[in-house]
Amino acid sequence: MNLKQLSHMLALSQTTVSRALNGYPEVNEETRRRVIDAAKRHGYRPNPSARRLATGKTGMIGYVLPTGASVDIDPHFVEFLSGLGDYARSHELDLVLSPADADDQETTYRRIVANRQVDAVYISSPRPADRRVALVNTLGIPFIVHGRSEGFDFDYPFTDIDNEGGFHDAARLLVQLGHRRLALINGDDRETFAIHRERGMRRALAASGLTLGERHICSLTMTEENGYRAARRLLEQSEPPTAIACSSLIMSLGVVRAVRDLGLTIPGDLSLIAHDDVFPWLRPENFSVPLSTTRSSIRLAGARVAERLAARISGLEEGARGEVWPVDLVVRGSVAGAPG
Amino acid sequence: MNLKQLSHMLALSQTTVSRALNGYPEVNEETRRRVIDAAKRHGYRPNPSARRLATGKTGMIGYVLPTGASVDIDPHFVEFLSGLGDYARSHELDLVLSPADADDQETTYRRIVANRQVDAVYISSPRPADRRVALVNTLGIPFIVHGRSEGFDFDYPFTDIDNEGGFHDAARLLVQLGHRRLALINGDDRETFAIHRERGMRRALAASGLTLGERHICSLTMTEENGYRAARRLLEQSEPPTAIACSSLIMSLGVVRAVRDLGLTIPGDLSLIAHDDVFPWLRPENFSVPLSTTRSSIRLAGARVAERLAARISGLEEGARGEVWPVDLVVRGSVAGAPG
């Protein structure tokens, strides 16, 4: 059932039927009702390929997925996706993932824009002066950055969480509890979120005349194994930290294992706070010692990004407004006063 | 730059240029060379929307993503996706995720097929007599099932791993080590993979005259918390199991925690084998007691599914061939002879 057939059986022109269906004002309300009714009854759905060709709109949002033999997709991605899906579903938006060589995403971005394959894109895990952000900005496709980049001579729209504030508050709490030697087990410090977390922590320490020494900071991909390695390295030093802030729940699994291997205890010997993106399958309150966290749901962020993308596509949102969501500090059993 | 312009500047018809580019035989080889050369020089890329409208081919594969407030996307998905991306990237295939209400995926399947939004789809986490499989089968779109369904009067193409064999071998090993009371912590037993694992385990036990009692089997969503709960329930019985097979690494984190909470040890009091889908961020060899596993890379499965989908789209693959990949049994420190 296509437009031609439908308009023929209604004894109307394709123009009128099309306009009736798309809510244009220049059609009689009764006619519109008739058309909508008939369309529903016959299950008419405009062919998206045809509509795309005519309008250039696709009803899809895009994401360039970095891939490669040595590239692992972050498990955070799936939670973000859940949120994105929550919103997209109710708006019949589809998401197209375009796999790209992690070292050459530009080609893919250019392709999907040149081909008009999607109406908007989002960018995640940005780095300072991220080339992707500059690129999509010049390409002129609507976009939202999930996270933040820095060091551009232009503004851009983003949705981020207050990583700096979260880690600032976490560190301040630890200092208030008497800790003087703090350490940070961070994610990949080429990414902005990691830089912000470090910055927040340094700021809190500086407020009490403390610093974060080079020996007290690790920056690694967020796996359990790397959490373990980092913790061992930190705790086997001559002057080990008495408190650690950790960028990921998965890493902190490794931290907990290292602490146990070394015969230490949490929070007796070590206070631990980790960032929690709120995974349904791994909860900080269920750690053997319930884990204190800086918390922010990445799933809600996904839904928000989808919402903003939809708004930008339909022209409801414009400009380069960035929004920063607060991060909760949730205190559980894994923090205590400094030992000694 | 479109076909019209290109053909005009070559002083050829659109027909000829199109055919030259698409490798049709009825064009002079020298002409073809000229055309291809000019196309490359001017960066001509056929507009996919137009091509879609004309041919119906989209160059995309589809996946209907179940969503909903209470629906969590499995972290396995992201690993599968990595593999899919690995293959898709090198073939300029995109993946479109169509979010759907988890309780009404049929509408979405019908939509993407009726609209010709994708060339093929894959289905994951199938259940026995899965309606999605029956649906896409009648809808006539090329598809591959990742996993298996059962109880149809037709065959269908699938790529699965030998869940039954893997858990059979695991259970047999435990029995050979003298264990008599085995338990299974399974995933959602409405899904085929869980049924197969249970079946494999029962078969191994039966071979030694043993059985798997109702009290020795748990079936839950695969989260850390559920692993913990299941393990507590099993181990606090009057006649607790001396060995557990567990369907997921994430769940087994909870099992390990429960064992510790109860003051027991692995493998002294309990032998543990879990299924490992090979996540880069959580490795069984790094558990405090290295975990024995049944192992099969879900990422490789993703790449294989993409490959088969591509083959079916281009007509290279036909028929309902199913393939079952072997599962490795990797023995590490978490298994030992039965206590006592």
Added chain:
DNA sequence: AGAGTCTTCCAAAGCGCTTTGGTCTTTTTG
């Protein structure tokens, strides 16, 4: 030499929608 056969190329008809630029009534306005 005339009839068939290749080879190579083309004009034009879709694919199914949106949108432009009207036309024909009917209503409002000075």
Added chain:
DNA sequence: CAAAAAGACCAAAGCGCTTTGGAAGACTCT
């Protein structure tokens, strides 16, 4: 009451590609 404005509808021109159904010329065959 004539002129202007508004309302309701339509024919046809795209959007940019693929494909159908030739056509013209070069070659082969009897």
